[in-house]
Amino acid sequence: MPERKTQYPRRAVLRAGGRLITAAAATALGPRFAHAAGYPERPIRIIVPFAPAGPTDIMGRILARHLGEALGGTAVVENRPGAGGNIGIGIAAHAEPDGYTLLVTSSAYVVNPSLYAKIPYDPTKDFAAIAELGTSPNVILVDPKLGVNTIAELIARAKANPDELNYASPGIGTTPHLSGELFKIICGINITHVPFSGAGPAIQAILTGTTQVAFAALPPAHPQIESGALKALAVTGEHRWFDLPEVPTMVELGYKDFVSDTFQGFLAPANTPAAVVALLASKSIEILKRTDIAEQLRNDGFEVIANGPDGMRKRIADEVAKWRDVIAKAGIKPV
The missing domain is CATH 3.40.190.150 (Bordetella uptake gene, domain 1)
Incomplete structure (x- = not known):
C-alpha cells in the first residue's frame, strides 16, 4: 500500500514553528532571556x-x-x-x-x-x-519672628544688612542648598549657608533660631508651614502647591526659569x-x-x-x- 501522508492544519504548523523559533532564541540569548x-x-x-x-x-x-x-x-x-x-x-x-x-x-x-x-x-x-x-518643590522659609513676609522684603533685608542672615539646608549639594545658591546669584545678595545632615535637622535649626532662613524640600517643612511655626515665602516648583495656594512660585515673582525641585x-x-x-x-x-x-x-x-x-x-x-x-x-x- 502506498504510504499515507498526514495533513496538518496550516495554523498548527505556524504555531509549532513559532514555538521552535522562541525556544531557539531563548537558547541563543542565554539564561537571562528565560529568567x-x-x-x-x-x-x-x-x-x-x-x-x-x-x-x-x-x-x-x-x-x-x-x-x-x-x-x-x-x-x-x-x-x-x-x-x-x-x-x-x-x-x-x-x-x-x-x-x-x-x-x-x-x-x-x-x-x-x-x-x-x-x-x-x-x-x-x-x-x-x-x-x-x-x-x-523646594520652599523658601523664614522664622516668623524675622518680620519678613515676602521675597522682596527678604532681599531688601539681606542687601541692607550684608552678612547678617544665614540659611539652613539639608546638606551641601542637595537641591535646597543649590536653590539657595541660585537665589543668591540671581538676587545679588549674600546670606551664609549652614549645612545640616538632613531635612529634619535643617528644619529644627530654623525652628530654634539657629538660622533665620531655610531652603528645604516641601514634604518635611509642610507641617511647620501649616501650623504657622514657619513662614513660606515662595515655592520653587512650576506652579503653586495645591494646599498652599497663598504661597507664590519664584517664576510668578519674576524670576524666570527659577524652577528647582527634588x-x-x-x-x-x-x-x-x-x-x-x-x-x-x-x-x-x-x-x-x-x-x-x-x-x-x-x-x-x-x-x-x-x-x-x-x-x-x-x-x-x-x-x-x-x-x-x-x-x-x-x-x-x-x-
Whole structure:
C-alpha cells in the first residue's frame, strides 16, 4: 500500500514553528532571556541611598509595597545612605543586572557628578531608566519672628544688612542648598549657608533660631508651614502647591526659569533585560496613576510625574547640565 501522508492544519504548523523559533532564541540569548520570562522568582531589592523617613525613602517604600503586589512577588527597600547618596547609588550601579537590585534615587543622582571629584557611577551609562516617579518643590522659609513676609522684603533685608542672615539646608549639594545658591546669584545678595545632615535637622535649626532662613524640600517643612511655626515665602516648583495656594512660585515673582525641585527616579543597573525594564516601567506607572496612590503621595508632598524611561532619561540629561552650571557659578569646588 502506498504510504499515507498526514495533513496538518496550516495554523498548527505556524504555531509549532513559532514555538521552535522562541525556544531557539531563548537558547541563543542565554539564561537571562528565560529568567526574564518568569520574573520575579525571588524578592526584589530596591536600594534607597538615603536614611529612612526622608522624601526618597517615603517614595521608595510606597512603590516597593505596591510593586511587589503588582508583580505577584515581594519588593523590599534597603537603605544604604552615605556620601550624599554615592554609596547606595554605587552599590546599585555595580549590582548584577538581573532585575533583582533596583534603585530609587533623588536629584542627588544628577547633582553629584559635578559636586564630587570622583563618584562610583556614570549617570548616563551605568543605569537603565525605568520611570520618572515624582517631584517635590523646594520652599523658601523664614522664622516668623524675622518680620519678613515676602521675597522682596527678604532681599531688601539681606542687601541692607550684608552678612547678617544665614540659611539652613539639608546638606551641601542637595537641591535646597543649590536653590539657595541660585537665589543668591540671581538676587545679588549674600546670606551664609549652614549645612545640616538632613531635612529634619535643617528644619529644627530654623525652628530654634539657629538660622533665620531655610531652603528645604516641601514634604518635611509642610507641617511647620501649616501650623504657622514657619513662614513660606515662595515655592520653587512650576506652579503653586495645591494646599498652599497663598504661597507664590519664584517664576510668578519674576524670576524666570527659577524652577528647582527634588525628583525621585526609578533605575536599574545597565544591561538589565529589556523585558524586565519594560515590565517594571509599566507596573510602576500603573501604580502611580492610581487615584489612591496619587492622593497619598500628594498629601506627602509629592507631585506625581509617572513618565516612562524616555522621560527619566531626558530629566537626567537636562539636570546634569543644569546643576553643573549652578555649581560652577556658585564657585562650589568638587570634594
